[in-house]
Amino acid sequence: xxxxxxxxxxxxxxxxxxxxxxxxxxxxxxxxxxxxxxxxxxxxxxxxxxxxxxxxxxxxxxxxxxxxxxxxxxxxxxxxxxxxxxxxxxxxxxxxxxxxxxxxxxxxxxxxxxxxxxxxxxxxxxxxxxxxxxxxxxxxxxxxxxxxxxxxxxxxxxxxxxxxxxxxxxxxxxxxxxxxxxxxxxxxxxxxxxxxxxxxxxxxxxxxxxxxxxxxxxxxxxxxxxxxxxxxxxxxxxxxxxxxxxxxxxxxxxxxxxxxxxxxxxxxxxxxxx
Numbered sequence: 247x248x249x250x251x252x253x254x255x256x257x258x259x260x261x262x263x264x265x266x267x268x269x270x271x272x273x274x275x276x277x278x279x280x281x282x283x284x285x286x287x288x289x290x291x292x293x294x295x296x297x298x299x300x301x302x303x304x305x306x307x308x309x310x311x312x313x314x315x316x317x318x319x320x321x322x323x324x325x326x327x328x329x330x331x332x333x334x335x336x337x338x339x340x341x342x343x344x345x346x347x348x349x350x351x352x353x354x355x356x357x358x359x360x361x362x363x364x365x366x367x368x369x370x371x372x373x374x375x376x377x378x379x380x381x382x383x384x385x386x387x388x389x390x391x392x393x394x395x396x397x398x399x400x401x402x403x404x405x406x407x408x409x410x411x412x413x414x415x416x417x418x419x420x421x422x423x424x425x426x427x428x429x430x431x432x433x434x435x436x437x438x439x440x441x442x443x444x445x446x447x448x449x450x451x452x453x454x455x456x457x458x459x460x461x462x463x464x465x466x467x468x469x470x471x472x473x474x475x476x477x478x479x480x481x482x483x484x485x486x487x488x489x490x491x492x493x494x495x496x497x498x499x500x501x502x503x504x505x506x507x508x509x510x511x512x513x514x515x516x517x518x519x520x
Contacts, residue, residue: 292319299327306332317342324348445484454479464489476503480514 298304299312310332317339324347331351339354341361348368355375359382366386378398385405394414401421410430417437426446433453441461448468457477465484474497479485485493499508 292316292321296321296327299329302328304328310334317344476507478507478510480511 295312295316299309299316304312309328313327313329313332314337322343322345324344327347329347329349329352332349333353334357335353335355336357338358339362340358342359343363344367345363345365346367347364349364349372350368350370351372352369353373354377355373357374357377359374360378360380361382362379363383364387365383367384368388369392370388370390372389372392374392374394374397376396377394379394379402380398380400381402382399383403384407385403386407387404388408389412390408391411392413394412394417397414397417399414399417399419399422402419402423404422404424404427407424407427409424409427409432411432412429413433414437415433415435417434419434419437419439419442422439422442424442424444424447427444428448429444429452430448431451431453432449434457435453436456437454438458439454439462440458443463444467445463445465446467447464449464449472450468451471451473453473454477455473455475457474459474459477459479459482462482463484464482467484469485469489469492474493476499477497479493479497499511
């Protein structure tokens with residue numbers, strides 16, 4: 247008489263049931279996780295990120311994260327955003343648009359900003375030491391008392407920029423457009439200003455000691471108390487007759503000047519006297 251196999255069948259059915267239940271629970275867990283990720287991604291959209299960036303209670307780390315995330319989305323409207331005093335060192339901002347942003351007190355030291363657009367940006371008392379701003383658009387920017395020592399500003403546009411008391415010692419301004427810029431008491435000691443355009447700029451009491459000025463333009467520039475000591479001012483263009491007389495009187499290279507500078511001045515003087 248064959249033995250009854252029903253207990254075995256029941257056991258197998260129970261095992262299958264447990265397996266299906268486990269698979270169901272795993273599937274449910276995965277779906278819950280995916281839903282959570284989707285909700286979080288929706289919550290981190292541009293509008294939500296900008297809202298977080300405007301909150302007075304937001305910590306610096308939160309504001310920095312939201313700012314960088316918005317830049318990656320191509321966001322370009324920064325009115326009301328709280329971006330002041332962020333530490334942005336070492337970040338690549340190549341070609342990014344930050345027009346109209348208030349970046350007062352931010353630290354961009356050593357940062358890549360080539361080709362970026364910072365038109366009418368507030369960057370007072372900020373640090374940009376060694377930053378690369380080549381080909382950037384900085385028209386109307388406010389850099390009051392900011393530090394740009396050793397910065398690269400080749401072919402930059404600084405038209406009508408506010409650069410009062412800015413420190414840009416040893417910076418590279420070759421080909422820069424500083425038309426109508428305000429450089430009152432700016433410190434440009436030892437900078438390369440060749441082919442830079444200072445037409446209409448206010449350089450009152452600015453420090454241009456030891457600067458390279460070959461091909462620089464100064465048409466209609468305000469030069470009251472500007473210090474041209476140890477610079478090759480005679481290789482610049484656009485000085486009025488009155489300005490040239492003052493430059494010859496006050497800034498002819500003396501015996502203490504570099505021998506190459508003195509030799510170039512003598513060549514220029516002999517050329518103009520022919």
